[in-house]
Amino acid sequence: MNLDGDVWRRVSMGEGMTPIVSYNGNVFLKMDFMMPTLSFKDRGAATLVSHMKAIGVKKCVQDSSGNAGVAVAAYCARSGIACEIYVPEGTSPNKIAMIEGFGAKAVVVPGTRDHCAEVCRSKVKEEGAYYANHVYNPYFYEGTKAYIYETFEQLKRIPRHIFIELGNGTLFIGAVLALEHLMRSGVIDEFPQLIAVQSENCAPFYETEEQGSSSLVEVTPKPTLAEGIAIGKPARADEVLDMIRRHNVKVITAPEDRILPCREEMSKRGFYVEHTTAAALAAYYRYCEKFGPTEDALLSLCGAGLKSEH
Ligand SMILES: Cc1ncc(COP(=O)(O)O)c(C=O)c1O
Known part of the structure; x- marks a missing residue:
């Protein structure tokens, strides 16, 4: 189906x-x-964002060590979906520049990658935003x-x-x-x-x-x-x-x-x-x-x- x-x-x-x-x-x-x-990450971002587009998602958030965030930001840009990407401090500046270049908001979170994920998930819970996360989303x-x-x-x-x-x-x-x-x-x-x-x-x-x-x-x-x-x-x-x-x-x-x-x-x-x-x-x-x-x-x-x- x-x-x-x-x-x-x-x-x-x-x-x-x-x-x-x-x-x-x-x-x-x-x-x-x-x-x-x-x-x-583009393979996964393409399937995930296609699904998001199909079900009418207008805005999403996700956390990433960089590459998945870049990929989701790009496919969201192509699909007219607003997105916010949480990355840990120390993420390569070029990855952050790409995320922003695609028009997404990059939020740099102090601490480890694991902490960055926790901060992003609290945001998902508080705001009910669509969690376009590459780890959770099947x-x-x-x-x-x-x-x-x-x-x-x-x-x-x-x-x-x-x-x-x-x-x-x-x-x-x-x-x-x-x-x-x-x-x-x-x-x-x-x-x-x-x-x-x-x-x-x-x-x-x-x-x-x-x-x-x-x-x-x-x-x-x-x-x-x-x-x-x-x-x-x-x-x-x-x-x-x-x-x-x-x-x-x-x-x-x-x-x-x-x-x-x-x-x-x-x-x-x-x-x-x-x-x-x-x-x-x-x-x-x-x-x-x-x-x-x-x-x-x-x-x-x-x-x-x-x-x-x-
Ligand atoms: C260059 C690169 N290799 C490997 C991985 C590992 O992917 P995963 O965390 O999904 O196992 C990543 C994840 O971001 C990555 O950026």
Whole structure:
């Protein structure tokens, strides 16, 4: 059943179907910074804002470490929906400039990303505003699922190892749901090895796995260049943990001191990515050190380098 009709045609800006290119023979890169707002969040923003437009939302609020806010602001601008985006202090100035450039109000909240989410949610409760949040709103995941569908369409198979940065889990959850769908439909008969990437300075899922805890071990984030995944208390922790255990997902951390060298390595090969994306390569190398050479690996180039010039 398609409740939203074809509203999406007026909202979409051609996001998705980003190329997959070879990095070094073992690693494939999905060029997700080649999207209208230069990050993978556009897939989810396109589906969420299409739904909002279809049900007549006129104004929304949301909180973000930056990229999701930029994406929602852009698709709202295209759809004539007013929006207010809450970002934590320390968010890259270029992300804030993009949010404001799209005509949205950017509210910078002192403190951590987790605190920023709490402030935004109180605003939702007080004012009854539509919460266009990428973590809570299920329509967002309908978009992020396409990461896997596109990969299958492009390669005619699913790579054996898929590295996914994990903060709140919007790409992670979408990818798992899509892979489960492909398995159920008989399109693939083997689940790939998923590897969830966390920042060494903010790794609640890694800590939980290390301690073998049945519920999430919350952490207080220490400063990290990987701002996109600096989430100490992920809102969908139980769901993510369940997926980790259901599919034997490995969780790996990106060493903080390797993020900038990886960013430089990628730049020298023509890929100009943001710090959080460079963290995925740093985590790939750490994974190889721990588990041996890892062929046929897919990494998402989640965000463009010009977004994190600090
Ligand atoms: C560049 C980048 N990579 C990865 C992520 C992780 O996404 P999530 O928090 O949904 O797991 C984000 C989130 O904002 C991001 O900006």
